Amino acid sequence: MKITIVLGAFFPVPPTMGGAVEKMWYSLGQEFALRGHEVAIVSRKMPKQPRKEITDGVWHLRVRGFDTPRSLVSLKFLDFVYSLRAMSILPVGDILVTNTFWLPLLARDRTRGKMYVHVGRYPKGQMRFYGHAARLQAPSTAVARAISAEAPRLADRVSVAPYPAPRSTSAPPEMALRPKRILYVGRVHPEKGVHLLVDAFVRGTRAAFTDWELMIVGPTDVKFGGGGSEYLSTLRRSAVEAGDRVIFAGSIFDPYELEQTFRSARLFVYPSLAERGESFGLAPLEAMTHGCAALVSNLDCFTDFVRDGETGFIFDHRSSSPEESLRIKIEKITNDEALLARVAEAGRHKSEEYSLSRVADRFIADFSSIVQADAANPNR
DSSP: OEEEEEOOSSSBSSOTTOOHHHHHHHHHHHHHHHTTOEEEEEEEEOTTOOSEEEETTEEEEEEEOOOOOSOHHHHHHHHHHHHHHHHTTOOOOSEEEEOOSSHHHHOOOGGGOEEEEEOOSOOOSOGGGOTTOSEEEESSHHHHHHHHHHOGGGGGGEEEOOOOOOOOSSOOOOGGGSOSEEEEESOOSGGGTHHHHHHHHHHHTTTTTTTOEEEEESOOSGGGTOOOHHHHHHHHHHHGGGGGGEEEEEOOOOHHHHHHHHHTOSEEEEOOOOTTTOSSOHHHHHHHHTTOEEEEESOGGGGGTOOBTTTBEEEOTTSSSHHHHHHHHHHHHHTOHHHHHHHHHHHHHHHGGGOHHHHHHHHHHHHHHHHHHHHHOTTO
16 A cells, blocks of 8 residues: 655654654554555654655655644644645555644545544544545544544544554563652643642652652653743742652653663653543553553543553542642552552553554554445545
8 A cells, every 4th residue: 555644743753852643653654664565754844854765664755844832823824834835745645644633624636545534632623524534543442432422424434543552672670670760751741740740749758759759751842842941940849849859851752762761660650631632641651561550640541551450550630639649649559569560560461452563453454444445436
């Protein structure tokens, strides 16, 4: 098959600035190419990147994009401009994958491929306008339900295919060999609940977490999706009481360095508050892959792979005092080394269901079904 993947206006590929969607499709594109498919990825061009190149069997086509704006209106306008630029270089294909807002509305040339919309976030009213799309693909059952509820007439075109877990270079170290470290990796933004984690940890340093440290990894810059310097300053002030046991490490984009960071922690905490913004949870799955037990908030999108006390842990972020709920949960986990080790191992085994090969199988099967249906009914 000829597969074209059009990614958004704000992050480059290879994913040198992060981005879960960019990481996902970059890895899948390479896997599709290894299986003999013709793959092209359209993405944001950065300085020193060529407009066209082939790496690992994948054609990379790049157009000028933008830094992430603060305004949602500006974001949609810039996505529109970027989508027009991307349309001008689309190759002929069988499948056209995109996570952009506008391209599913603008691209109507059937020779560029059947439209395959990757719905990486909860829909916000746009699904009903995507009637000519062959597929609306969700990364979790929670998002799939939301798509079907928003556009019932398109429910038969909704499918679920998750993000792949990252490749692991070797067996992760045993829990007892790791430092007593709690880790967060992700955008440092209020919707991610990072302030809850810092407050919960500081509350526990007086007794329960006396020999533990907390490491916060991720971008704070608005252009990378962070909450900005003011939010970081608030976090730092909250962490003063814990002294040097709260580490703000900044962004880590190098895959190997990030892998080693996950392997240096015992507990990964992802306290997201984004009720309609969190669609899957790649970071907790990545932690599980590297043998780090994952503790997440009680969002529906995590339930595909996190079972409380079995493959991971869940706290009630909707309680009247979510930071206290989180503190109590962390204290229970860190005081029971056997529980922590058992759940971490179960989580690692669960993550194997999300291997790149298995996820690629699901996508290829879905692509093939679309192409075959189109061949049988070319007027559809």
